[in-house]
Amino acid sequence: MKDNSGSLYIIEAILAITILLVAVFVVNTVISIPSPEYSYEAHDLTSAQDTMEVLAGKIDFEDQTFLCEISTILKENKNSKKSIGEVSEICQNKLDSFKIANYKFCENNKLKGKVLAYRGNDNNAGEVSVATRTYGDYSYTLYVW
Template identity: 60%
Template sequence: MLDEKGYFYIIDAILAVMLLLMVFLIVNATISIPSPDYSHDSKDIRIAQDTMEILSGKVNFDDQSFLGEISEILKGNENSKESVREVSKICKDKLKSFNLKNYRFSENNVLKGKVLASSGDYSEAGDVSVATRNYGDYSYSLSTW
């Protein structure tokens, strides 16, 4: 003959554990601490860093980065006015593809702060996010606001 009381105790214990688990989950769901919601302003701070990371990164190991490409154009033509104009056009097209509204992209070392591409009025900029990357002798800065 089977131990029928033991069988009922096991079912009773399983139901009690399930009931405690459900109560725990309900309490946890109602008391859980909400994750911080980043404001729109804090997202704008990272735009320059993210964009510059894309410009300095390689698609795969065979490709050259965007900063490498424009540096080679400048260096190959000995920083001539034509090469600066060509690089400026390339930079404007590239940054336009990122849908940036207000930005300033410049080379700070060899060209002594020459602005290669810009959009918006920098003098009226409030919060400015700046990212800088180096490629060889060239040091590029991207400011967004």
């Protein structure tokens, strides 16, 4: 039987290409670069950076930021004990609303490291997430563990 149309050659070529592609895929999967090992252990640690972004960010362009609000209270009252107490209460309520297990919120510049809000025991803190933001003359630091 004579093949004048060349169909056997075409079938043979397609079969050879298919075998070659299968071989390439097998070699590729065997010799692939190993992916890094990711930890599947979830941490309940809320990032201080994320929380501080919420405190420093505006909801829309007409709202004040939380840091602006507390800085204004402190500045207008010349950092009086009454204004520090008021700001401490506002900060405590705001950070408690985020349901953060343990945190410390301080003002570092004008109040010389005064702790404005605090929850938990930092003596046994393993991993501590830290974020700092500045508003005007005031510099705030949030520690979360």
